[in-house]
Amino acid sequence: MxxxxxxxxxxxxxxxxxxxxxxxxxxxxxxxxxxxxxxxxxxxxxxxxxxxxxxxxxxxxxxxxxxxxxxxxxxxxxxxxxxxxxxxxxxxxxxxxxxxxxxxxxxxxxxxxxxxxxxxNPQKLTLDGAEKYEMTNLHYTVQSYQRFVDKDVIISGGGNAAIDWAVELSRIAKNVTVVYRKDTLSAHEATIQEALAAGVQIECNTTITKLTANADKTAIQLVTCENSKTKQSYTRQIDEVIVSHGYxxxxxxxxxxxxxxxxxxxxxxxxxxxxxxxxxxxxxxxxxxxxxxxxxxxxxxxxxxxxxxxxxxxxxxxxxxxxxxxxxxxxxxxxxxxxxxxxxxxxxx
Known part of the structure; x- marks a missing residue:
């Protein structure tokens, strides 16, 4: 019963x-x-x-x-x-x-x-083949800061979570870059200023357009980004990619x-x-x-x-x-x- x-x-x-x-x-x-x-x-x-x-x-x-x-x-x-x-x-x-x-x-x-x-459920990065890197160095949340010590990190997103992570990781990572598709970030102004003061590089009107794998095809080695206004793009080597596009x-x-x-x-x-x-x-x-x-x-x-x-x-x-x-x-x-x-x-x- x-x-x-x-x-x-x-x-x-x-x-x-x-x-x-x-x-x-x-x-x-x-x-x-x-x-x-x-x-x-x-x-x-x-x-x-x-x-x-x-x-x-x-x-x-x-x-x-x-x-x-x-x-x-x-x-x-x-x-x-x-x-x-x-x-x-x-x-x-x-x-x-x-x-x-x-x-x-x-x-x-x-x-x-x-x-x-x-x-x-996190909003995923809509690039072909992105899902195969989720087991290595593509992240939709930060479970442990230790992983990012002395790493080159790129964060896609401009909200509070993205900028909070940028601030925290700036203390331990080698470099932290934030790319965001809009003109201005949507995070709290004080947090943005904290990120800038910590040396975080912020690039607005910019999105990740391509992920290139390392030699054994298990992790991301290169990230290509494009500025939607200038149409200019660049490719850089990266250790860790964090995507914070909401849920x-x-x-x-x-x-x-x-x-x-x-x-x-x-x-x-x-x-x-x-x-x-x-x-x-x-x-x-x-x-x-x-x-x-x-x-x-x-x-x-x-x-x-x-x-x-x-x-x-x-x-x-x-x-x-x-x-x-x-x-x-x-x-x-x-x-x-x-x-x-x-x-x-x-x-x-």
Whole structure:
């Protein structure tokens, strides 16, 4: 017999993971379902990038931050499924049935959608044969800075990610060049100035037009670039190529005819800061939720998650407190606090 959960969270990024923690804090029977094999969402794309803008938290790498989020999400032992893509939700009486692409069904009293920008796939370099270099020196994300020490690096792209990588790599690489197809970069002005001050060479109106392999045909040795205005091109030797052209987001979540939720820009769910949508029983948090005054930062994601879970709690139990009790007074933490204190005392002795 299928278990029925109080809340099923769709999405295992920061919004979904914090929602799992907070729903456990509020005593809800919780399931979290993530389509990818790993939890962490978009932060997984930047494992070595330092995150500074979380209140009261020292700068932390993306990888460490994800591990901490996962550990926190597991505090109250939710059921967690990865590699499971929910693509259809229907309602039968007071229960939602979530259908996965794998053919499974999941039953829940409420649903919290936290899919962010959807399943993330990088926009690939559209040159013949480019894909064969993805196993060697053509990169769509930077997994480890160590690989780029003393290397000649070219980055295609002009957004925040591209320029952030250029700044970081300028400290360890031999040379860093950024090429961008438009007149001006779209990254933050301060970051651009930092890149220029670090000696990064920036070439606008320029695209990569050809990749030439090394002798054994396993890696890129030469890159040809062309300026779209002057029509001049050049070919140079290169060690590593990074492509940062953004991402194609796929979120093919569909609903039966009884469920209607207005969308913004044909993707984001319109709702309230409380996490409520137009469909009773379906809530949202994180990037997928659109409302006036939205904060598109991690701190906003955590507030979204807490608000949505609080709304779910009172939806299921109308007489419950509107907000969760702070951790210092919450019964759910008494035993855990005692264990941590005892462990600390043993270490001190």
């Amino acid at each position: 299928q278990q029925i959960y109080d809340v099923t969270i769709i999405g295992g990024g920061p919004a979904g993971l914090y929602s799992a923690f907070y729903s456990g804090l509020r005593g809800l029977k919780t399931k979290l379902i993530e389509s990818q094999q790993q939890l962490g969402g978009k932060v997984l794309l930047y494992p070595e990038k330092l995150i500074w803008d979380i209140g009261g938290h020292p700068p932390v790498s993306g990888d460490q931050f994800v591990q901490q989020l996962i550990a926190q999400a597991k505090t109250f032992d939710p059921t967690i499924l990865t590699g499971t893509k929910i693509d259809f939700i229907e309602r039968q009486d007071d229960i939602f049935i979530l259908h996965s692409a794998q053919g499974d069904q999941h039953y829940s009293k409420t649903v919290l959608i936290a899919v962010g920008g959807g399943i993330i 194609n987001c796929e979120a093919s979540l569909e609903f039966d005819q009884a469920i209607t939720i207005p969308k913004k820009d044909d993707y984001y769910f319109e709702g309230k800061a409380t996490g409520e949508t137009a469909q009773p029983g379906i809530f949202a948090a994180g990037d997928i939720l659109a409302f006036e005054g939205k904060i598109h930062l991690l701190l906003g994601t955590f507030q979204d998650a807490a608000n949505a879970v609080n709304s779910i709690k009172t939806f299921l139990e109308p007489t419950a407190y509107r907000h969760g009790i702070v951790s210092s007074h919450n019964e759910a933490f008494k035993e855990k606090n005692r264990s941590i204190i005892e462990k600390h005392l043993i270490q001190v002795k």
